[in-house]
Amino acid sequence: MRRFSILAVACLVVALAFTTNAWSFGRKTVIKIGINAPITGDIPKVGEGTKYAAEMWLEDVKKAGGLEVGGKKYPVELVIEDNEAKAESAVKANTKMITEDEVLVIVGPQSSKQAVPAGDVANNYETPMISPWSTNPNTTKDRPYVFRGCFLDPFQGPVLANFITEEFGFKKAAVLYDVASDYPKGLAEFFKQAWEKLHGPGSVVAYESFTTKDTDFSSQLTKIIKSGAQVLFTPQYYNEVALIVQQAHELGWKGPIVGSDSWGSAETVQLCGKDCYGLFFSTHYAAAGATGATKAFIDRYQKKYGYVPDDVAALTWDSLGIVKTAIESLDKLTGKIKKDRKAVRDAMARVKNYKGITGQMTFTEDGDPIKCAVIVRISDKGEYEFYKSVCP
Amino acid sequence: MEFFLQNLVNALQWGSFYALIALGYSMVYSILMLFNFAHGDIFMVGSYIGLGIATLLLGLGVSAGWAMPGWLVLILTIIISMFLTAFVGILVERIGYRPLRDAPRASAAITGLMIGIILETGNLALLGARRMSFPPLIKSVTYDFGGVFVTNKKILIVLVSLGLMYALHNFIQRTKWGMAMRAMSYDYLAVPLMGVSLNVIAPMTFAIGSGLASAAGILYGLAYPVLDPYMGILLGWKAFVAAILGGRGSILGAALAGFLLGFIEIFVAMIFPSTLRDLIAYSIILLILTFRPYGFFGQAHSTQLRL
Known part of the structure; x- marks a missing residue:
C-alpha cells in the first residue's frame, strides 16, 4: 500500500510537471516545426538527408535568436518523427505531431507513398504541411493546407x-x-x-x-x-x-x-x-558546378556531414526556408495554435518568388511551386554538371 | 531506298537472335516431342555466363600484364560459355525432364516453366536486381554505305549466327551423332532397341540447343549491353512463336521463321505507328498459321518431325 501511494504521488508529480510545462509553452509560444522523415526503413539515406538539412537550418535560426514575428523573437524547436518509410507510420507520426506536440507546421514526408496519406491527415486537422520531394499530383490536390517543394512530373x-x-x-x-x-x-x-x-x-x-x-x-x-x-x-x-x-x-x-x-x-x-x-x-538540382547560395549550402553540408547533399536535402532546406519566410511575414503569433496554423497556411500560399537553392518558387492554388528546373549536362568525365536553370 | 535497306540490316540482326533461340526449341521438340519452356531463361543464363567469362578473361589479362585483344576475348568467351551453358542444358534435362519422361505432356511442359522461374529468381538471389552491363569487347565501328549505317557488331552478329546454323546443319546431316538424332526424332521407341540410347541423345540435344542459346546470349550482350534476369522471357516466347511458325521440329524452318519474325517486327514498325507494332506483327503471324497450321516445314500427317 505504501509502495502504491509513492507510485501514485510520483505519477501525479510527473503529470503536473508535464502540464506546467505545457502551460509555460502556451505562454511563451515556442514555434514547433514537425519533421516527418524516413529515418529507418527502406530509404534511410533520404531520412538522413532530411534530418541533416533540418538540423543545419535550426542552427541558423538559433544563431539569429529564433524566428522574428512582428518584431518579437520566438524560439524554435524541431520535432523529428520517424515514419519508417511506411504510409501508416507517416500518418501516425503526423497525427501525433499535430495533436500531441502541437506543431505549427510539418515538413515532410518525402516520398509520395507517405506524403499522399499523411497530407490527408494534415489537411483534415488544418495544419500546414510541405512535402519537399513528393512529385505525385495527389499529394496536394484539393488540399489547401498541403504544399510541396519540388515541381511535378x-x-x-x-x-x-x-x-x-x-x-x-x-x-x-x-x-x-x-x-x-x-x-x-x-x-x-x-x-x-x-x-x-x-x-x-x-x-x-x-x-x-x-x-x-x-x-x-x-x-x-x-x-x-x-x-x-x-x-x-x-x-x-x-x-x-x-x-x-x-x-x-x-x-x-x-x-x-x-x-x-x-x-x-x-x-x-x-x-x-x-x-x-x-x-x-x-x-531538381545539381551538385557539381553549382554557384552562389547553392554552392554555399553544398560546401557547408559536405564539411559538416562528409558527403555531397542529394536533392532531398536541398529540397528540404528550401521547404524550411519557405516555412521561415511565411512565419516571419506574419504580423503576430496569437499563441492559439489553430489560428496560427491558418495564418501560416495563408502566408505560405502568399509566398512569391522565394529564392531557394533549387530555384525560385511561387505557389499555385494547388500548393505546387512554379519553379525553374535545372538542366544537367553529362560531362566528358561522366559527371552530372549544372548547366543552366530553365523556367517554364 | 536507304530507309528500306537500313531496316533490312536492322531486321537481319534482330532476326538472328530469334533464329538461334528457336533452333533450341525445335531440336528438343523433334527428339522428345515437348517444348522446353525454360529455353528463354537458358538464353539468359548463357548471357550471364558469357558476362562472367568475359570479365574474368579481361581481369586475367590485366593481372598477367598482357591485355588480350577484344576479339580474342570474344572468341574465347563464346566457346567457353557455350560449353558451360551446354552443361546447364544437360542438367535441366537430367533434373527437370528425365524423371518426367513418361509423365503426361502437360506435366513436362510446366516443368519447363518452373525451371525457368527457378533460373530467373536464382539469378536474382545470386546477383541482385541491379542490371549488369556487358563489357564492350570489340570497339564499335560504324560504316556508312550511302546513308545505310552498319556497325561491325551487326555484321559480326549476323555472320556468327549464320555460321552456327550452318555448322548445326552439317552436324545433323553429316555425322553419326546427327544421324542418331535424326533417327531418334523418327521413332524414339524403336531406335533405342538398335543400341542408340535416348539417355545420350536427349542430353546431347539439350546441350546443343543451350550452347546455341548461349552464343545468342553473348551476341545479344554485345548489341544490347544491359542484362537483367528477366531478359529471356519475352525473347523466349517470341522465339517459341518462330519455332512453331517454322514447323515444329524443323531446323531450317526454325531458322527461317526466326529471321521472318525479325523482319515482320521491324517492317511493321517502319510502316505503321510503332505503338501498334506487336499488335500488327502478331496478327500477321496468326493469319499465317491459320492458312498453314503446321508452319512452313511441318507435316500434316505426322507429329513426328524431321530434322
Whole structure:
C-alpha cells in the first residue's frame, strides 16, 4: 500500500510537471516545426538527408535568436518523427505531431507513398504541411493546407521544350517513349504539347513508342533519323537510356538527345558509357558546378556531414526556408495554435518568388511551386554538371 | 531506298537472335516431342555466363600484364560459355525432364516453366536486381554505305549466327551423332532397341540447343549491353512463336521463321505507328498459321518431325 501511494504521488508529480510545462509553452509560444522523415526503413539515406538539412537550418535560426514575428523573437524547436518509410507510420507520426506536440507546421514526408496519406491527415486537422520531394499530383490536390517543394512530373515537358529551343534553336523534334509506363508516357505527351505550342502543329516530326522490356529500338530510331528531327527527347529510365543512346549513335544519329529527371541515376553513365557524354537532362538540382547560395549550402553540408547533399536535402532546406519566410511575414503569433496554423497556411500560399537553392518558387492554388528546373549536362568525365536553370 | 535497306540490316540482326533461340526449341521438340519452356531463361543464363567469362578473361589479362585483344576475348568467351551453358542444358534435362519422361505432356511442359522461374529468381538471389552491363569487347565501328549505317557488331552478329546454323546443319546431316538424332526424332521407341540410347541423345540435344542459346546470349550482350534476369522471357516466347511458325521440329524452318519474325517486327514498325507494332506483327503471324497450321516445314500427317 505504501509502495502504491509513492507510485501514485510520483505519477501525479510527473503529470503536473508535464502540464506546467505545457502551460509555460502556451505562454511563451515556442514555434514547433514537425519533421516527418524516413529515418529507418527502406530509404534511410533520404531520412538522413532530411534530418541533416533540418538540423543545419535550426542552427541558423538559433544563431539569429529564433524566428522574428512582428518584431518579437520566438524560439524554435524541431520535432523529428520517424515514419519508417511506411504510409501508416507517416500518418501516425503526423497525427501525433499535430495533436500531441502541437506543431505549427510539418515538413515532410518525402516520398509520395507517405506524403499522399499523411497530407490527408494534415489537411483534415488544418495544419500546414510541405512535402519537399513528393512529385505525385495527389499529394496536394484539393488540399489547401498541403504544399510541396519540388515541381511535378508533367512540368518538365515545357521546360525542356523551352531549353532546346533557346539552346539550339531547333524547330523539329522527335520523341521516343515507353507507351506502357505512366511516367514516360505522360512526360512524352506534355513535351509534345509544349513543343507544338512553340513551333506549330507537326513540329514533332516523329513520335515513336515501344513497350517495357523491349531492347531493340532500331526501327523506331531509323524512322526518327529519316524524319529529319534535330533533337531526340526520351524520358526513359537509365537502363533504356543506355540502349537507346547507343543504338541511335550506331544508326548514324548525330544530334543531341535530351532526357528528364529519370536519367538522374548514377547507373545511367555506368551502363551507357561514353555514348552519354555531352547529353542533357532536366532535374531538381545539381551538385557539381553549382554557384552562389547553392554552392554555399553544398560546401557547408559536405564539411559538416562528409558527403555531397542529394536533392532531398536541398529540397528540404528550401521547404524550411519557405516555412521561415511565411512565419516571419506574419504580423503576430496569437499563441492559439489553430489560428496560427491558418495564418501560416495563408502566408505560405502568399509566398512569391522565394529564392531557394533549387530555384525560385511561387505557389499555385494547388500548393505546387512554379519553379525553374535545372538542366544537367553529362560531362566528358561522366559527371552530372549544372548547366543552366530553365523556367517554364 | 536507304530507309528500306537500313531496316533490312536492322531486321537481319534482330532476326538472328530469334533464329538461334528457336533452333533450341525445335531440336528438343523433334527428339522428345515437348517444348522446353525454360529455353528463354537458358538464353539468359548463357548471357550471364558469357558476362562472367568475359570479365574474368579481361581481369586475367590485366593481372598477367598482357591485355588480350577484344576479339580474342570474344572468341574465347563464346566457346567457353557455350560449353558451360551446354552443361546447364544437360542438367535441366537430367533434373527437370528425365524423371518426367513418361509423365503426361502437360506435366513436362510446366516443368519447363518452373525451371525457368527457378533460373530467373536464382539469378536474382545470386546477383541482385541491379542490371549488369556487358563489357564492350570489340570497339564499335560504324560504316556508312550511302546513308545505310552498319556497325561491325551487326555484321559480326549476323555472320556468327549464320555460321552456327550452318555448322548445326552439317552436324545433323553429316555425322553419326546427327544421324542418331535424326533417327531418334523418327521413332524414339524403336531406335533405342538398335543400341542408340535416348539417355545420350536427349542430353546431347539439350546441350546443343543451350550452347546455341548461349552464343545468342553473348551476341545479344554485345548489341544490347544491359542484362537483367528477366531478359529471356519475352525473347523466349517470341522465339517459341518462330519455332512453331517454322514447323515444329524443323531446323531450317526454325531458322527461317526466326529471321521472318525479325523482319515482320521491324517492317511493321517502319510502316505503321510503332505503338501498334506487336499488335500488327502478331496478327500477321496468326493469319499465317491459320492458312498453314503446321508452319512452313511441318507435316500434316505426322507429329513426328524431321530434322
